Amino acid sequence: VIGTGMEIAKVWLPDGEKFAVITGRAIVDDGSDERDILVEGGADSSISSAPLVSPDQPLVLLVNKNTASAGELLAGALRDVKGATLVGERTFGKGRTQAVLPLEDGSSLLVTTAKFFTPSHEQVDGVGLTPQVTCIPEQLAKQSRSNGDSVLKDGQPISLLDDPCIQKAIRLLEEQFQ
Structure with missing residues (x-):
């Protein structure tokens, strides 16, 4: 599950940077119950291409x-390590x-095998991440519906730039570039 998030994180995070912390029962060969998950082949690694964006560029993530x-691990890693702002x-x-363990009677048992935390050890499971800038796109959500690749209002395509959260994200980036 974390592989996809880590692949995306490689655009911004350098090789060897902490992506997440995993805890579970004896998940490491040495018998410990915690280990760091590090980016491999990240933005400054010799095995990766040049980063798509400059590492010092401001970053805002919509969540x-x-x-x-x-997605939560990616947001937490970019916030904790790169200083991204969550909106x-x-x-x-x-x-x-979790793992599904089949039982002899044909039923199954769902067992949590490990929990993930952000690089700063913030718990994600059961609580989620709280963005630094809160924004709920109520108007757009109430007045529109998604239809494949477009968003419609009264049957007409509308601009996602009308979304108040996207507007906030753009303003934050503009402020950080000044």
């Missing part, structure tokens, strides 16, 4: 209640991995 699992609403809160 909401549907941002979960690897939106509290994320879903899925920071665990």
Whole structure:
């Protein structure tokens, strides 16, 4: 699950930087119950191409209640390590991995095998991440509906730039570039 988030993080985070912390029962060969998950092949690694963006560029991430699992780890890593600003609403809160164990009677047992934390050890599971700038796109959500790749209001395509959270993110970036 975290692989996708880490692949995206490589655009901004250098090789060897902490992406997340995982805890579980004896998850490491030495018997410890915690280990850091580090970026491999990151932005300044010899095995990666040049970064797509300058590491000192400001970064704003839009998050909401549907941002979960690897998306939350990505947001937490970019916030903790790169100083990204999270804009939106509290994320879903899925920071665990689970295994399904089949039982002899045909039923199954779902067991949590590990929990993930941000690089600063902030718990994700069950609580989510709180953005630094809270924004809920109520008007756009109430007045529109998604139809494939476009957003419609009264059957007509509308600009996502009308979304108040996107407007806040743009303003934050403009302020940081001044």
